[in-house]
Amino acid sequence: MDTDVLIIGSGVAGCSAALELAKKGYQVTLVTKGERPEESNTYHAQGGIIYKGEKDNPESLVKDIQAAGAGATWPPAAQVLAQEGPKLVEEILIKEIKVPFSLNENGKLDLTEEAAHSMRRIIHSNDFTGKAIEVAFIKYISQIPNIQILTSHLAIDLITPEHHSPDPLAVYPPTSCLGAYLFNVKEKRVVKAIAPVTILAAGGLGQVYLHTTNPEGATGDGFAMAYRAGTKLINMEYIQFHPTTLFHKDAKRFLISESVRGEGAVLKTPEGKPFMDKYHPMGSLAPRDVVARAIHEEMVEHGYKYVLLDLASHMEGEAIKKRFPMIYETCLQFGIDITKEPIPVVPAVHFSCGGIKVDLWGRTGIHRLFAVGEVSCTGLHGANRLASTSLLEGLVWGVRAARWINQNWEDYTRDIPPYPIPEWIDTGVEEPDPALIKQDWITLRHIMWNYVGLVRTRKRLKRAITDLRHLWREVEEFYKNAKLNRGLLELRNGIQTGLVIARAAQRNKVSRGCHYRKD
Numbered sequence: 001m002d003t004d005v006l007i008i009g010s011g012v013a014g015c016s017a018a019l020e021l022a023k024k025g026y027q028v029t030l031v032t033k034g035e036r037p038e039e040s041n042t043y044h045a046q047g048g049i050i051y052k053g054e055k056d057n058p059e060s061l062v063k064d065i066q067a068a069g070a071g072a073t074w075p076p077a078a079q080v081l082a083q084e085g086p087k088l089v090e091e092i093l094i095k096e097i098k099v100p101f102s103l104n105e106n107g108k109l110d111l112t113e114e115a116a117h118s119m120r121r122i123i124h125s126n127d128f129t130g131k132a133i134e135v136a137f138i139k140y141i142s143q144i145p146n147i148q149i150l151t152s153h154l155a156i157d158l159i160t161p162e163h164h165s166p167d168p169l170a171v172y173p174p175t176s177c178l179g180a181y182l183f184n185v186k187e188k189r190v191v192k193a194i195a196p197v198t199i200l201a202a203g204g205l206g207q208v209y210l211h212t213t214n215p216e217g218a219t220g221d222g223f224a225m226a227y228r229a230g231t232k233l234i235n236m237e238y239i240q241f242h243p244t245t246l247f248h249k250d251a252k253r254f255l256i257s258e259s260v261r262g263e264g265a266v267l268k269t270p271e272g273k274p275f276m277d278k279y280h281p282m283g284s285l286a287p288r289d290v291v292a293r294a295i296h297e298e299m300v301e302h303g304y305k306y307v308l309l310d311l312a313s314h315m316e317g318e319a320i321k322k323r324f325p326m327i328y329e330t331c332l333q334f335g336i337d338i339t340k341e342p343i344p345v346v347p348a349v350h351f352s353c354g355g356i357k358v359d360l361w362g363r364t365g366i367h368r369l370f371a372v373g374e375v376s377c378t379g380l381h382g383a384n385r386l387a388s389t390s391l392l393e394g395l396v397w398g399v400r401a402a403r404w405i406n407q408n409w410e411d412y413t414r415d416i417p418p419y420p421i422p423e424w425i426d427t428g429v430e431e432p433d434p435a436l437i438k439q440d441w442i443t444l445r446h447i448m449w450n451y452v453g454l455v456r457t458r459k460r461l462k463r464a465i466t467d468l469r470h471l472w473r474e475v476e477e478f479y480k481n482a483k484l485n486r487g488l489l490e491l492r493n494g495i496q497t498g499l500v501i502a503r504a505a506q507r508n509k510v511s512r513g514c515h516y517r518k519d
Contacts, residue, residue, distance in 0.1 A: 069382025383513025
């Protein structure tokens with residue numbers, strides 16, 4: 001398969017890059033491992049996307065981003081987002097692909113507030129904003145002839161002559177990416193996808209933890225592939241836990257949007273006593289890392305299995321149903337009427353603030369390779385992401401990467417490395433044992449949750465790395481001898497990503513933002 005630009009991932013970052021490149025006439029191939037192109041972290045985002053408040057300005061947004069980022073936000077990245085983000089929301093999401101954002105009683109965009117924002121500047125589509133954006137994007141780009149969307153295609157590894165060419169001279173030039181080996185999940189065969197430019201937009205890593213708000217596909221694939229290819233990953237210790245996910249024995253960790261607290265909900269103990277004021281001046285609207293740790297401390301100190309999020313005491317029942325229809329209906333399925341009673345909640349892994357180190361245009365340390373969205377680290381989030389910046393970051397850097405590629409296209413077509421790239425050689429002969437894959441996932445998730453979770457110590461991290469190294473060796477041997485399938489490939493990536501997180505957490509002895517060292 002040959003294409004001008006290969007994009008791995010179909011969330012808002014991948015879609016915005018594809019749209020911008022297609023407008024300039026490039027042949028774009030967008031691949032996703034999901035059976036449907038909409039399957040992504042974007043699809044599951046609830047809260048909203050930053051636009052602009054009534055008396056808002058870029059400087060105010062930058063200040064909020066940096067405050068939430070706990071001193072680790074890269075100022076130029078915050079400036080780029082604040083200056084360019086609202087304009088792109090208006091031009092692309094509102095006017096071009098026509099996302100159905102919610103309107104207020106005056107027919108204007110409904111602005112909501114979330115934790116650590118100094119004003120109402122976030123627009124939403126009820127409580128399923130990500131779904132609205134993703135569905136609109138996929139519908140729109142599916143009609144563009146020079147965008148090819150391939151579902152059920154999981155990237156195995158990025159193609160770099162240094163690693164894959166049989167020519168011994170290929171190891172000497174700077175590392176360059178020429179595409180990726182893709183596994184066609186349905187046909188169980190490997191496709192060699194060659195492209196002058198590759199954009200990695202592969203999403204998140206939440207599934208390496210026991211409890212997460214992320215969908216099943218968030219197995220850290222992009223982080224692991226980039227690590228194996230040799231580019232730099234930074235800030236990987238900063239794993240953001242969402243403070244409020246539904247606690248119920250029959251429910252997966254369903255996200256209770258931060259917008260619920262933005263609309264006045266208060267966190268309380270199971271006895272009904274508010275507790276956030278003793279942890280932060282902003283109370284229940286404190287930054288996510290503070291709220292998540294506060295809940296954790298309350299649960300540990302008092303032996304609670306959960307805490308309560310009380311919206312019913314602060315918002316009329318009909319208003320709750322209108323503002324949060326998905327949350328209302330989902331909780332009702334489990335016997336919880338949020339118009340009359342509080343929601344039992346616990347923290348869960350939500351977002352990686354770190355990732356592949358990129359510049360302000362999404363360029364990585366490998367020539368011809370870009371990274372955008374959650375898999376990248378622009379420095380925007382620092383040590384703790386400000387609410388509703390993730391969708392906007394994907395949009396902004398997806399567009400910026402595409403514009404850089406267009407402006408410098410001759411550089412990518414003029415000096416394509418001449419080294420041959422062979423077809424994929426599959427040496428595996430054994431059928432992968434699903435019982436082994438399942439058990440290894442259980443082991444990985446418990447190690448990450450117990451040792452590399454909300455609260456970390458030197459001893460816990462040391463144990464994590466020892467256990468993960470052993471698991472990594474076992475799975476690499478398993479991978480070499482077994483036939484390929486999606487489960488095995490995701491397991492390999494998940495373990496590699498877990499190791500990267502644990503090592504980063506061990507190196508950083510300073511508690512900051514999402515990374516909390518009890519010792």
